[in-house]
Amino acid sequence: MAALDIQNVKKTFGNVDVLKGINLSIKDGEFLILVGPSGCGKSTLMNSIAGLEEVTSGDICIGGGAVTHLPPKDRDIAMVFQSYALYPSMSVRDNIAFALEIRKVPKAERIQEVERVADLLQISHLLDRKPSQLSGGQRQRVAMGRALARQPKIYLFDEPLSNLDAKLRVEMRTEIKKLHQRLKTTIVYVTHDQIEAMTLADRIAVMKDGMVQQFGTPQEIYDNPANMFVAGFMGSPA
Numbered sequence: 209m210a211a212l213d214i215q216n217v218k219k220t221f222g223n224v225d226v227l228k229g230i231n232l233s234i235k236d237g238e239f240l241i242l243v244g245p246s247g248c249g250k251s252t253l254m255n256s257i258a259g260l261e262e263v264t265s266g267d268i269c270i271g272g273g274a275v276t277h278l279p280p281k282d283r284d285i286a287m288v289f290q291s292y293a294l295y296p297s298m299s300v301r302d303n304i305a306f307a308l309e310i311r312k313v314p315k316a317e318r319i320q321e322v323e324r325v326a327d328l329l330q331i332s333h334l335l336d337r338k339p340s341q342l343s344g345g346q347r348q349r350v351a352m353g354r355a356l357a358r359q360p361k362i363y364l365f366d367e368p369l370s371n372l373d374a375k376l377r378v379e380m381r382t383e384i385k386k387l388h389q390r391l392k393t394t395i396v397y398v399t400h401d402q403i404e405a406m407t408l409a410d411r412i413a414v415m416k417d418g419m420v421q422q423f424g425t426p427q428e429i430y431d432n433p434a435n436m437f438v439a440g441f442m443g444s445p446a
């Protein structure tokens with residue numbers, strides 16, 4: 209059974225077709241990367257999976273069940289976006305604990321669980337700080353920690369590292385890869401960084417103008433690009 213099944217999803221804003229019939233099927237534990245030029249519809253697709261946007265037509269199934277018309281809170285997903293939306297008045301500890309509260313983890317177990325997640329992301333020393341006392345990279349770690357604490361079926365990452373400097377980006381990329389290998393999570397991850405795509409992905413979906421141009425492993429896409437656009441975009445030899 210697919211962890212996530214996107215069936216002929218279309219999205220129209222006014223009279224602009226932003227998603228023109230997207231089909232993607234993602235296996236349990238798979239790391240899917242969505243790439244494509246700015247404005248091709250990546251975030252719209254992510255927001256549709258999350259339920260932040262209502263699709264115009266088509267279906268979205270998570271773990272075999274249709275969620276197309278369910279609100280975000282009933283979709284068993286956790287999101288990490290480019291602008292980390294941490295609760296500014298809460299400490300890092302409480303930001304993460306809040307996700308556990310939503311999951312209805314008993315109060316007595318929350319402390320341990322926060323510490324486990326903090327340890328995974330190496331933010332144990334930051335638990336008593338407020339978001340305003342953190343660097344950009346640290347905030348993004350906390351946002352990931354909060355997502356991990358949710359233990360959702362699917363993680364959605366929309367350009368989570370694009371606000372970070374190059375050095376930190378490489379460091380975080382390595383850690384995300386390790387986390388995925390360790391936790392076997394199902395992830396949909398948007399980036400416009402081809403190297404990030406090639407290193408992290410089990411499979412890559414290359415998008416252009418609201419359509420998937422090619423869906424395959426990094427090797428398949430690099431060796432056998434479906435068209436000139438994919439070849440150019442992914443840097444394959446012509």
Ligand code: ADP
Pocket residue numbers: 221226244245246247248249250251252253
């Ligand atoms: P990407 O994430 O690939 O850069 P987006 O999904 O953000 O692309 O945007 C795809 C297209 O949809 C763009 O042309 C954008 O202007 C348009 N768009 C996105 N959100 C809205 C909206 N809420 N209303 C109208 N147009 C939108």
Ligand code: MG
Pocket residue numbers: 250251252
């Ligand atoms: Mg976007």
